[in-house]
Amino acid sequence: MNTGYTTATISTAGFALGLALLGTELWRWHKGGRSGGKGKGDDSGGAARDPKALVPLLFGIVCGILMIACPAGLLGTLASFLRWGGNSVGDVAMKWLTGTPSQTLGTAATPRIDGYGAIVVAAVTVSLFLLRKSIAKAVKGKWWKGVLVGVLLCVSTGTAAVIAEQIVEGANGIGAWAINGIAKGEIV
Numbered sequence: 001m002n003t004g005y006t007t008a009t010i011s012t013a014g015f016a017l018g019l020a021l022l023g024t025e026l027w028r029w030h031k032g033g034r035s036g037g038k039g040k041g042d043d044s045g046g047a048a049r050d051p052k053a054l055v056p057l058l059f060g061i062v063c064g065i066l067m068i069a070c071p072a073g074l075l076g077t078l079a080s081f082l083r084w085g086g087n088s089v090g091d092v093a094m095k096w097l098t099g100t101p102s103q104t105l106g107t108a109a110t111p112r113i114d115g116y117g118a119i120v121v122a123a124v125t126v127s128l129f130l131l132r133k134s135i136a137k138a139v140k141g142k143w144w145k146g147v148l149v150g151v152l153l154c155v156s157t158g159t160a161a162v163i164a165e166q167i168v169e170g171a172n173g174i175g176a177w178a179i180n181g182i183a184k185g186e187i188v
Contacts (some may be wrong), residue, residue: 010155013090013102014083018152025057052060056139060146062167063128066121069113069168075125079151110155111168116175120159144178149177 032048065077091102113121132140154164182185 007052008036009087010083010105010152011087011091011102012079012105013094014152015090015105015156016094016102019087022149022153023150025142025145027052029057044168056142057146060143060148061108061150062146063124063143063154064147064150064152065164065167066113066117066124066171068110068154069117069171070121070150071112075106075121082148082151085149105156106158110161111165114127114172114175116179117172119175119178120171 030049064079064082066085067075070076070079071148072098094100094102135143150164153160
């Protein structure tokens with residue numbers, strides 16, 4: 001079990017913004033894209049409810065969660081900036097729409113990647129950077145929305161926190177497997 005945790009704060013408005021983004025993307029996927037057509041395709045040309053169309057969004061959510069798990073690095077700083085922006089934009093929207101300011105939903109202790117998980121995060125980040133020119137704009141847009149959703153929703157104490165812990169532990173496990181199994185040749 002991972003013993004390293006990092007703390008992060010999310011407001012009710014930031015959490016609401018994350019839910020709104022997730023709900024909007026899932027609705028577009030369910031209805032078949034921006035046009036709301038009857039299965040004619042989503043933003044990337046796939047059919048409505050095609051699970052493959054969710055891959056960029058879900059991969060973005062995973063990347064957002066892993067960014068939160070890297071509190072000391074550049075990715076963690078970017079995640080903090082995105083969380084601050086989400087909290088701020090959500091707060092303005094909440095005040096304008098309801099007249100009620102947001103409150104702190106919680107300061108949660110999120111799992112932290114270890115030295116093995118850092119290998120996975122670094123490899124994914126470098127790969128995405130090198131492939132950035134070959135990825136379609138629609139896919140990048142869904143990925144970035146997923147990153148913001150992951151950053152905003154994983155800092156909680158509910159289901160999102162459980163999912164975040166599994167993702168971070170999975171990255172740590174994959175990194176340990178890569179070093180011990182592939183690099184050192186130790187099969188356990």
